[in-house]
Amino acid sequence: MTSELTRMTAAELAAAIAAGETSAVEVTQAHLDRIGSVDGRVHAFLHVAADAALAAAVAVDHRRKAGEPLGPLAGVPVALKDVFTTTDMPTTCGSRILEGWQPPYDATITDRLRRAGAVILGKANMDEFAMGSSTENSAFGPSRNPWDLSRVPGGSSGGSSAAVTAFEAPLGVGTDTGGSIRQPASVCGIVGVKPTYGGSSRYGVVAFASSLDTPGPLARTVLDAALLHQAMSGHDPMDSTSIDAPVPPVVAAARQADVSGLRVGVVSELGGDGYQAGVLARFGEAVELLESLGAKVTEVSCPHFTYALPAYYLIAPSECSSNLARFDGMRYGLRVGDDGTRSAEEVMALTRAAGFGPEIKRRIMLGTYALSSGYYDAYYGKAQQVRTLIIRDFEAAFEQVDVLISPTTPTTAFPIGERADDPIAMYLADLCTIPSDLAGNAAISVPCGLAPEDGLPVGLQIMAPVLADDRLYRVGAAVEAALNDRRGHPLLDEAKGLADD
Amino acid sequence: MPITRDEVAHLAMLSRLALTDAELDHFAGQLDAIVNAVARVQEVAADQIPPTSHALPITNVFRDDVIVPPLSADAALAEAPAAEQGRFRVPRILAED
Numbered sequence: 001m002t003s004e005l006t007r008m009t010a011a012e013l014a015a016a017i018a019a020g021e022t023s024a025v026e027v028t029q030a031h032l033d034r035i036g037s038v039d040g041r042v043h044a045f046l047h048v049a050a051d052a053a054l055a056a057a058v059a060v061d062h063r064r065k066a067g068e069p070l071g072p073l074a075g076v077p078v079a080l081k082d083v084f085t086t087t088d089m090p091t092t093c094g095s096r097i098l099e100g101w102q103p104p105y106d107a108t109i110t111d112r113l114r115r116a117g118a119v120i121l122g123k124a125n126m127d128e129f130a131m132g133s134s135t136e137n138s139a140f141g142p143s144r145n146p147w148d149l150s151r152v153p154g155g156s157s158g159g160s161s162a163a164v165t166a167f168e169a170p171l172g173v174g175t176d177t178g179g180s181i182r183q184p185a186s187v188c189g190i191v192g193v194k195p196t197y198g199g200s201s202r203y204g205v206v207a208f209a210s211s212l213d214t215p216g217p218l219a220r221t222v223l224d225a226a227l228l229h230q231a232m233s234g235h236d237p238m239d240s241t242s243i244d245a246p247v248p249p250v251v252a253a254a255r256q257a258d259v260s261g262l263r264v265g266v267v268s269e270l271g272g273d274g275y276q277a278g279v280l281a282r283f284g285e286a287v288e289l290l291e292s293l294g295a296k297v298t299e300v301s302c303p304h305f306t307y308a309l310p311a312y313y314l315i316a317p318s319e320c321s322s323n324l325a326r327f328d329g330m331r332y333g334l335r336v337g338d339d340g341t342r343s344a345e346e347v348m349a350l351t352r353a354a355g356f357g358p359e360i361k362r363r364i365m366l367g368t369y370a371l372s373s374g375y376y377d378a379y380y381g382k383a384q385q386v387r388t389l390i391i392r393d394f395e396a397a398f399e400q401v402d403v404l405i406s407p408t409t410p411t412t413a414f415p416i417g418e419r420a421d422d423p424i425a426m427y428l429a430d431l432c433t434i435p436s437d438l439a440g441n442a443a444i445s446v447p448c449g450l451a452p453e454d455g456l457p458v459g460l461q462i463m464a465p466v467l468a469d470d471r472l473y474r475v476g477a478a479v480e481a482a483l484n485d486r487r488g489h490p491l492l493d494e495a496k497g498l499a500d501d
Numbered sequence: 502m503p504i505t506r507d508e509v510a511h512l513a514m515l516s517r518l519a520l521t522d523a524e525l526d527h528f529a530g531q532l533d534a535i536v537n538a539v540a541r542v543q544e545v546a547a548d549q550i551p552p553t554s555h556a557l558p559i560t561n562v563f564r565d566d567v568i569v570p571p572l573s574a575d576a577a578l579a580e581a582p583a584a585e586q587g588r589f590r591v592p593r594i595l596a597e598d
Contacts, residue, residue, distance in 0.1 A: 101580055102579075102580065103580075104572055104576045104577065104579065104580075105572075197556050197557060198557050198559070211554060211555045211556065237564045240559075240562040241555070241557060241559060241562075243557070243559075304545065307541060307542055307544075307545055310538060310539040310540070310541045310542045311539075311542050313535065313538070313539045314539050314542065321516065325517075328517070329582060330582070330589060330591050331580075331581055331582075331589050332580040332581060332582070333580070333582070334582070335582035335583070338582070338583065338592050340592075342592055343592055343593055343594065343596070344591050344592040344593065344594045345517065345594075346519075346592075347592045348517045349514075349517045349518060349519035350519045352516075352517055352518050352519070353518050353519040353520060353521075356518070358524075358527075358528075361513075361516075361518055361520070361524070361528065362528060362531060362532065362535070364516045364518065365509065365512040365513060365516055365518070365528065365532060366532060366535060366536070368512050368515050368516050369504070369508075369512055369532070369536065372515075378540075378543060379536075379539070379540075379542070381552060382542045382543055382545070382547065383539075383542050384552030384553055384554060385545070385547035385550040385551070385552050385553075386542050386545050386547065387552070387553040387556075388547075388550050388551055388552065388553045389545065389547060389550060391553060391556065423531060423534075423535060424534060424535060424538055438556070439556055440556025440557055441556075466556075466557075
């Protein structure tokens with residue numbers, strides 16, 4: 001029964017707990033046991049909060065017995081990326097500078113998960129301050145891909161994607177700034193969604209690039225992702241960029257799973273040279289599948305998307321250099337070199353040099369450069385103009401089609417170490433995901449099979465206009481259902497990295 | 502124009518990062534390569550194009566100024582690297598002369 005519980009979807013678990021067929025405590029214990037048996041190899045978690053999780057589960061079971069109303073995720077375990085503040089667990093962002101830090105307040109999303117009855121199992125590993133595509137930038141060591149433990153699980157939300165893929169949790173929460181939810185979902189063969197920017201609160205999300213950072217769900221099914229999306233989203237007065245509008249009807253769309261008559265555009269610029277053959281093969285099959293399901297597929301050109309990657313690597317580091325100035329060793333976190341002789345400025349510089357990893361230092365200096373007088377117009381200013389042109393490309397495309405599609409990433413999961421000290425090679429992992437971050441619209445990655453050359457998962461990216469997040473779920477669920485039908489089982493049944501369990 | 506080691510040392514000073522000589526050498530080459538790669542944005546003809554700093558057209562967001570209990574001094578100081586008499590203790594901020 002224990003292993004069966006970890007194989008169930010979030011929707012099934014919530015229903016079984018509500019019906020009294022199992023208890024929240026049994027479900028939580030089953031997942032804690034699974035973490036105990038596999039996380040030594042996967043390293044999805046930086047902190048496992050067994051006592052707090054069991055206490056939350058006991059509370060759910062009490063509410064049920066007392067006949068009180070249960071939240072939509074009552075008793076369902078969740079892996080929370082370590083970038084969301086939590087009053088009862090450390091929040092490190094994968095950085096030495098915040099090692100052991102326990103924040104004095106909960107993020108809005110932490111609070112909403114608790115109110116929905118979700119059981120937070122612990123804090124998931126990530127690239128330091130969400131900068132990276134592999135979790136290799138975590139100061140506490142990389143997570144591993146459950147399909148092949150020598151490969152990366154993607155990043156920056158790679159701990160969340162690895163936990164969901166390894167059946168350590170049915171749901172994971174991540175953040176997406178340049179692809180940090182969709183890319184890890186893609187290379188792990190699961191579902192990941194970047195909601196419309198402003199659709200999910202950033203209050204209590206340690207900031208990387210404030211005009212881009214977007215929290216969102218990771219799950220093994222499209223419906224589960226929709227349930228988490230619904231529970232975590234919606235207007236938050238504590239976030240001045242939060243959209244004051246209802247959450248799009250994502251759960252209904254995931255149940256509808258129908259693409260007949262839908263206009264689908266294949267983005268011409270996202271494919272071809274530099275893409276792995278097996279990725280393009282599976283993507284091509286997904287296009288044919290959508291046509292066979294009744295969608296009208298055309299090719300659409302978005303000419304400025306080829307400049308999205310360079311624009312992003314000016315805008316995101318610029319915002320990062322400003323946001324990360326707050327880590328100065330004065331009020332919380334690491335302090336180094338305070339021996340009574342050094343000035344505050346000297347202590348700050350020593351603290352930041354000791355507390356930040358190499359990628360953080362690169363991006364802070366790159367952003368400082370791009371914002372300096374004399375370079376501002378040529379770099380940051382120009383990148384902001386390119387951002388306008390990318391938004392206009394999306395607007396023109398969405399006049400012709402309802403959704404756009406592309407591969408989620410140019411390659412499948414790469415070996416740990418391969419790109420670790422080659423920043424430009426690492427940045428290419430986000431080639432297809434960045435346009436939607438710059439434009440703020442919604443996008444999803446759903447698995448679309450395995451690349452024949454390496455047997456690793458390939459992701460299909462679907463992009464929808466701002467606040468049309470429901471279309472992602474409608475298309476994603478249709479693709480998921482058709483592929484499961486054709487295959488006869490879910491894709492994750494073929495993951496062999498933990499086969500000896 | 503290439504990013505020199507001296508320029509990286511200046512950026513490190515502005516960024517309050519006390520980098521080692523080995524780090525300065527390593528980052529100089531990498532930052533130069535990254536800046537060359539991202540300079541591609543200058544190929545785009547965008548003279549009359551307005552910049553976008555933020556994808557959503559939201560300005561002047563207000564909310565009611567509701568009084569809620571603040572963090573206690575103890576909670577605010579709980580994670581301080583050093584505290585004294587209910588305050589953050591920091592290194593000197595002014596030179597001695």
